[in-house]
Amino acid sequence: MQIYNTLKNFTENFFTKEKGKINIYVCGITVYNYCHIGHARIMIVFDVITRYFRTLGYKVNYVRNITDIDDKIINQAFKNKEKFNILTERMIKAMHEDEKTLRILPPNNVPYATNHINEIIVMIKKLLKKGYAYLADNGNIYYRIKCFKSYGNLNNINFDNLKSSKRIELDKYKENQLDFILWKKYKSNEPYWSSFFGKGRPGWHIECSVMANIYLGDTLDIHGGGIDLTFPHHENEIAQSEAVTGKKYVKIWMHVGIIKFNNEKMSKSLNNFFTIREILKKYHPEVLRFFLISSHYRTPINFKIKSLEFAYKSLNKFYIALSKIKVVKRSFNDFFLKKFFIAMDDDFNTPKAISILFDILHKLNLKLKLKSEEASFLAFDLINLGGILGILQNKPYNFINYCKFNLPLNVKEIEKQIKLREIARNSKNFDESDRIRKELNNLGIFLKDYNNFTEWNI
Structure with missing residues (x-):
């Protein structure tokens, strides 16, 4: 180290x-x-x-x-x-x-x-x-x-x-x-x-x-x-x-x-600071944590509200993936684990460590589309390594539903609408399918279709 x-x-x-x-x-x-x-x-x-x-x-x-x-x-x-x-x-x-x-x-x-x-x-x-x-x-x-x-x-x-x-x-x-x-x-x-x-x-x-x-x-x-x-x-x-x-x-x-x-x-003496409590009135605590560890600890940060929005959307991608799968407590891929530890051994390089979590997420989403059991093992790796950084420890639905200003529907209602759209598409009722997609889009919820899978995000 x-x-x-x-x-x-x-x-x-x-x-x-x-x-x-x-x-x-x-x-x-x-x-x-x-x-x-x-x-x-x-x-x-x-x-x-x-x-x-x-x-x-x-x-x-x-x-x-x-x-x-x-x-x-x-x-x-x-x-x-x-x-x-x-x-x-x-x-x-x-x-x-x-x-x-x-x-x-x-x-x-x-x-x-x-x-x-x-x-x-x-x-x-x-x-x-x-x-x-x-x-x-x-x-x-x-x-x-x-x-x-x-x-x-x-x-x-x-x-x-x-x-x-x-x-x-x-x-x-x-x-x-x-x-x-x-x-x-x-x-x-x-x-x-x-x-x-x-x-x-x-x-x-x-x-x-x-x-x-x-x-x-x-x-x-x-x-x-x-x-x-x-x-x-x-x-x-x-x-x-x-x-x-x-x-x-x-x-x-x-x-x-x-x-x-x-x-x-930013300091109390200059009166140009945001208290933790002010930030947490609008954002999930994990959003602030993710934002702060996304930069290397020695790097100065120029704070912008927009940065918290980006941190929220990044975390949301992880939790949406985790909400779709039952986690199996077994590590699957030593390659990702080793890369994570190498990053942390390099002066606690948390931005690099987070990038490796995104690599795992990318592979997890691919395995979800293929309905592979490997997805469950990758989900465990995400939660396990995320725990070292103090993130990804919430129940997915709890996190996704927390920021009501960003998510007008709860997760179960979103997934219900996606299911109804899938039924409409299978019945070749494309007008109804398009109506549901447009309605979700108007609420800031966007769908991406694959061969046997529909992914949603905000």
Whole structure:
């Protein structure tokens, strides 16, 4: 298996730290609003990755954290006139509901930052003791990056350009403007925790270093997140963790491409995002999932509603075929299976894997026309391999009937009309046969005739 490593900027052979076991840490959601489709992409990508590793027989320990204390959370709670933890509890509940709807399997652990404040304080204390951190005159604690010689390797940083970057928060109390905050001194009307260096709350970066270490140890096999987290978040995680442990923090860094809308990054701060819930008001959850895995995980996506329409029609083709056959639990064609696994071993190439599912579908439809028993085995392959991607697991009729805006008749009524048309054709009543076809066409349902079979689609 080969995986692209952001740290090295190339695809490399993947070997785990411990044979047969994989530990994965993914930066999760800052829970101050409902999850948008950018969050859905990250969750779905790593759901597919963990599903695939488990299919290969690995024991996977997958951790995805929740940031439940942050400036954005505090500001939103203040705006809502509610306590910050009431806001986060509501958003966490909504996040889990969205995950379940999208068939995202729960990680092994989903730790909250606020449940690990004591461990965060311990790590900061170690950084202070080693000279990697300092207590400033304003009561904040900062990380001293000049002490960490490999700082910037993940992002190939040009420090002269970085000093003028908008992503660096200017602060007169810092020794160096590139230093970053570990602990924020308490401000009135803000939540705080007590520590030996005073009341306050943790900075964003330190929480992931701590939780990754608690649940997965000193060295991670894979660390993932959005590509926008490489700097400063992941760069700072490396500096914190390796300064404390003296060990390599991560073997392979995996980053998911951003989602754009009108060629601009989709984000809560820009208010140009679609929540998962907004999309699912109109589209079946599997449509969103299929759309997001139809692009390689590292590729940026420019979101268009038209893309969801295409994803729906693609999935519908699979489910229409599956609705016509009784599945036999037996794999028939090793050729397709091998091709699928080769695609997934190539840096989790889901678009290629999906193209192989279409190859199986094409052969399945041919076998259906011939009324061959091989069709049942191919249907099993579709469902089995689709399950690794988290798709094709619904009952065909349930999926086809779900999107009423696209399908004016239910499946049984469509098939009844096709049967009546077949009777009319066999009786040489071509006027009636044409009438039924035209009526279905007017509803957006199109028929294609073969020697002994009629296929319908939308």
